[in-house]
Amino acid sequence: MTNLRTCVFPCAGFGTRFFPATKVIPKEMLPLVDKPIIQYGIEEALASGFDKIVVISSKGKDAILDHFDRTSELERSLKERSKQDLLDAVDAVSRMVDIIAVRQKEALGLGHAVLSAADAVGREPFAVVLPDDVILAEEPCLLQMRRVFEETGRPVVALMEVSPEETSRYGIVGGEMAGGRRFRIRDMVEKPKQNAPSKLAIIGRYILPPDIFPLIQKTEKGAGGEIQLTDALRALVDEGDFYGYIFEGKRYDAGEKLGYLKATVDYALRHPDLGPDFRRYLDSIHG
Numbered sequence: 001m002t003n004l005r006t007c008v009f010p011c012a013g014f015g016t017r018f019f020p021a022t023k024v025i026p027k028e029m030l031p032l033v034d035k036p037i038i039q040y041g042i043e044e045a046l047a048s049g050f051d052k053i054v055v056i057s058s059k060g061k062d063a064i065l066d067h068f069d070r071t072s073e074l075e076r077s078l079k080e081r082s083k084q085d086l087l088d089a090v091d092a093v094s095r096m097v098d099i100i101a102v103r104q105k106e107a108l109g110l111g112h113a114v115l116s117a118a119d120a121v122g123r124e125p126f127a128v129v130l131p132d133d134v135i136l137a138e139e140p141c142l143l144q145m146r147r148v149f150e151e152t153g154r155p156v157v158a159l160m161e162v163s164p165e166e167t168s169r170y171g172i173v174g175g176e177m178a179g180g181r182r183f184r185i186r187d188m189v190e191k192p193k194q195n196a197p198s199k200l201a202i203i204g205r206y207i208l209p210p211d212i213f214p215l216i217q218k219t220e221k222g223a224g225g226e227i228q229l230t231d232a233l234r235a236l237v238d239e240g241d242f243y244g245y246i247f248e249g250k251r252y253d254a255g256e257k258l259g260y261l262k263a264t265v266d267y268a269l270r271h272p273d274l275g276p277d278f279r280r281y282l283d284s285i286h287g
């Protein structure tokens with residue numbers, strides 16, 4: 001086993017793709033059925049053996065931290081009214097995790113957000129989860145990736161095939177398959193406008209060495225005028241083996257309206273209490 005236990009959640013973005021819903025409410029706090037989006041990512045990290053959770057937040061994002069905190073008044077009121085099941089549900093969330101919160105003071109891009117976690121991470125390898133990327137999988141995506149890291153000791157990013165029209169929306173990798181679902185990465189481009197090196201897109205799960213921090217520090221502004229994590233990762237590719245892992249599971253972009261709706265439908269259909277009734281409802285409107 002390695003000392004891979006820290007997971008960083010960049011949550012400082014404005015959520016413009018979901019305006020006006022996310023004008024005041026952090027996009028990470030929109031509910032996916034009965035849990036906020038961020039909770040799916042946190043549960044995935046915990047289930048994959050990560051116990052040190054770092055949230056990069058910004059002004060207006062305190063609700064994320066409050067959600068995982070104790071709510072004494074609410075707990076007292078539920079206790080007085082003997083609402084034990086509700087109390088258990090609330091209690092489970094506040095006991096779930098202790099969060100280290102770091103503020104990103106300026107929205108300078110994903111690379112910059114990850115860099116602001118450097119002190120909290122220290123000199124250990126760590127994971128990054130982009131909470132907008134919700135992944136429904138038998139085995140948590142991060143756990144699938146952890147295995148590659150533990151076997152190779154090298155950086156790993158999650159990969160998914162996208163259509164040629166979509167490559168300009170993602171970090172795209174070049175390289176070759178390296179056995180099973182592994183891909184040996186030789187190149188990486190953030191949101192290529194043309195000549196994408198493949199159709200394999202980076203999805204928001206990364207396992208990285210601390211050596212990435214000085215590389216981010218040296219990274220100039222890239223696509224969209226932001227300090228891009230992908231550009232720093234590209235520099236890391238030159239320093240040794242770098243793997244992609246074509247994960248098993250279905251990914252939703254819950255940070256935009258259509259992706260969020262698809263995730264809501266699929267998660268609701270799988271919900272133990274709501275699923276059957278919801279399925280009947282969908283059947284009834286389907287004609």
Ligand code: G1P
Binds near residue numbers: 190229
């Ligand atoms: C970010 C990354 C990109 C990656 C994507 C996955 O982009 O910069 O490389 O493919 O997440 O969701 P964003 O969606 O923040 O523009």
